[in-house]
Amino acid sequence: MDIKIKNTGTAKLTIGEDSYDLPIMAGSMGVPGIDVRALHKHSGHFTFDPGFTSTCSTESQITFIDGNKGQLLHRGYPIEQLADNSTFLEVAYLMINGELPNKAQNAEFTKTITNHTMLHDQVESFFHGFRRDSHPMAMMCGTVGAMSGFYHDDTHTTVDEARNIAMYRLIAKMPTIAARSYKYSIGQPHVYPNNELSYTENFLHMCFSVPSEKYKVSKTIVNAMDKIFILHADHEQNASTSTVRLAGSSGANPYACIAAGIACLWGPSHGGANEACLNMLREIGTVDRIPEFIARAKDKSDPFRLMGFGHRVYKNFDPRSRVLQKVAHEVLEELDLKNPILAVAKELERIALEDEYFVSKKLYPNVDFYSGIVLSALGFPTSMFTVLFTLARTVGWISQWNEMLEDPSQRIGRPRQLYTGATERDYVPIGKR
Ligand code: SDX
Numbered sequence: 001m002d003i004k005i006k007n008t009g010t011a012k013l014t015i016g017e018d019s020y021d022l023p024i025m026a027g028s029m030g031v032p033g034i035d036v037r038a039l040h041k042h043s044g045h046f047t048f049d050p051g052f053t054s055t056c057s058t059e060s061q062i063t064f065i066d067g068n069k070g071q072l073l074h075r076g077y078p079i080e081q082l083a084d085n086s087t088f089l090e091v092a093y094l095m096i097n098g099e100l101p102n103k104a105q106n107a108e109f110t111k112t113i114t115n116h117t118m119l120h121d122q123v124e125s126f127f128h129g130f131r132r133d134s135h136p137m138a139m140m141c142g143t144v145g146a147m148s149g150f151y152h153d154d155t156h157t158t159v160d161e162a163r164n165i166a167m168y169r170l171i172a173k174m175p176t177i178a179a180r181s182y183k184y185s186i187g188q189p190h191v192y193p194n195n196e197l198s199y200t201e202n203f204l205h206m207c208f209s210v211p212s213e214k215y216k217v218s219k220t221i222v223n224a225m226d227k228i229f230i231l232h233a234d235h236e237q238n239a240s241t242s243t244v245r246l247a248g249s250s251g252a253n254p255y256a257c258i259a260a261g262i263a264c265l266w267g268p269s270h271g272g273a274n275e276a277c278l279n280m281l282r283e284i285g286t287v288d289r290i291p292e293f294i295a296r297a298k299d300k301s302d303p304f305r306l307m308g309f310g311h312r313v314y315k316n317f318d319p320r321s322r323v324l325q326k327v328a329h330e331v332l333e334e335l336d337l338k339n340p341i342l343a344v345a346k347e348l349e350r351i352a353l354e355d356e357y358f359v360s361k362k363l364y365p366n367v368d369f370y371s372g373i374v375l376s377a378l379g380f381p382t383s384m385f386t387v388l389f390t391l392a393r394t395v396g397w398i399s400q401w402n403e404m405l406e407d408p409s410q411r412i413g414r415p416r417q418l419y420t421g422a423t424e425r426d427y428v429p430i431g432k433r
Contacts, residue, residue: 007025040416080322083230126142140390167398170254221335231320240261318365331377
C-alpha cells in the first residue's frame with residue numbers, strides 16, 4: 001500500500017505560553033485530519049477521544065463514507081452500483097486488489113475460492129463440542145478461531161502468499177462454517193459444499209437442502225442473498241474492523257484476528273442490531289403500537305433504543321438501507337409472502353423520519369433496519385442474522401487486515417488513557433486496614 005495522505009497545512013495549538021504547529025493531513029476525499037503523532041513528544045499532552053468519534057486510526061484506500069451525503073464507496077465505486085451490477089466475489093476481489101477483475105481474473109479468483117470451500121474433517125468435531133442450543137455466533141467465533149490450529153503456514157503474515165492463502169481460505173470457508181453452525185443448531189445433517197454451484201447458491205444449498213429432497217432455489221433469491229452480502233462487505237473502521245486491525249497489528253494469526261472481529265460484531269449495538277431490530281418489530285406487532293415505542297426511544301430514563309436507527313457516521317440515510325428496502329419487496333413478492341412486519345417497518349420509518357427527536361439527532365434507518373425482514377423471508381432464524389453479516393464482513397475484515405500489514409507506517413496499536421484512579425500510596429498490612 002503506498003502512503004498517499006498529503007500535508008495540506010498547519011494547525012496551531014497553544015498550551016499556556018507554548019504553541020505547537022501540527023500538520024494537517026488530507027486524503028483523496030473526506031474530512032482532513034490533524035496529525036498528532038508527535039504531540040506527546042513535543043507537548044507532553046495526549047489527545048482524549050473515547051469511542052474515537054474524532055479520530056482517524058489509519059490511512060485506508062478500501063472504503064469511503066460521507067455520512068452527511070449518505071454516500072458509501074468501495075474503491076471508488078458507489079455501493080448502489082455494486083449492489084445492482086456486481087457479485088459478492090467480484091466485490092471481494094475489488095476490495096483485496098483495488099480494481100474490479102477482468103473476465104480471466106474473475107474466473108481465476110472464483111476457481112481459487114471454490115477450491116477451498118471444504119473444512120478439514122477434524123473441524124467437524126468442534127461442532128459436536130457445542131450444546132445444540134448454542135447461539136450460531138458462538139460456534140462461528142469458536143470454529144474460526146480454532147482454524148488457527150489447522151493452517152500453520154498461513155500464520156507467517158509477513159509472507160505474501162501466506163497472507164493470500166489465509167484470505168482465500170477465510171472467504172471460501174466462512175459459508176461452510178456458517179451453514180454448518182445453522183444445521184447443527186437445528187439438528188439437521190450438515191451438507192457438504194457443491195462446487196458446481198456459485199458461491200452464494202452453494203451457501204443457500206448448504207443451509208436449506210436436506211439429503212431426502214431435491215433442492216432448487218430461484219435466481220431472484222440467490223441474487224437477493226448475494227446483494228445482501230455485497231451491502232455488508234465493508235464499512236471503513238467500524239468497531240469490528242478496528243478490532244481485527246488492532247489484533248492484527250501485533251502480528252497475530254489471521255484466523256484469530258477474524259475471530260476477534262466476529263466477537264465484536266456480535267454486539268447488539270453493532271452487527272447484532274439486525275436480530276434486535278426484527279425482534280423489536282415483532283414486539284411492536286401492529287402499526288397502532290408504534291407511537292408507544294417511539295416515546296420509549298425518546299425517553300432518557302428508558303434504555304430502549306429504536307434498533308436499526310442511528311449511526312455513528314451516517315447523519316442521512318444509510319444507502320444500504322434503501323437498497324435493502326427494495327430487496328425486501330423483491331423477495332416478499334417472489335415468495336408471495338405478505339409480511340405484516342414490513343408494513344410496521346415502513347410506517348415506523350415514516351413516523352420516525354417526521355419526528356423532531358429523530359430529525360434533530362439525524363437518526364435515519366441503517367443497514368440493520370430492513371435486513372432482518374429480508375433474511376427472515378429467506379427462511380433464516382434471527383439467530384443466523386449476525387452470522388450472515390459475519391460471512392459478508394469477512395471480506396472487509398481481511399482486506400483491511402491485509403492493507404494494514406502492507407502499510408509501511410503500520411505499528412502495533414497501543415492507545416493511552418487519562419488515569420483517574422488512586423494516586424501512589426504504600427501497602428498496609430491486613431491487620432492494620
Ligand atoms: C452497524 O460503524 C459502522 O459502520 C457499523 C455498521 C457497519 O456496517 O459496520 O454500519 C453496522 O453497526 C449499524 C448500527 C446498528 N446499531 C443499531 O441500529 C442500534 C441502535 N443504534 C444506536 O445504538 C446508535 O445509533 C449507534 C450505536 C448505532 C450509534 O451510536 P453513537 O454514534 O455513539 O450515537 P450516540 O449513542 O451518541 O447517540 C447520539 C444521540 C443520543 O442522544 P443524546 O445523548 O445526544 O441525547 O442519539 C440518540 C442517543 O440517545 N440515539 C438514539 C438512537 N441512536 C442514537 N435514540 C433512540 N434510538 C436510537 N436508535
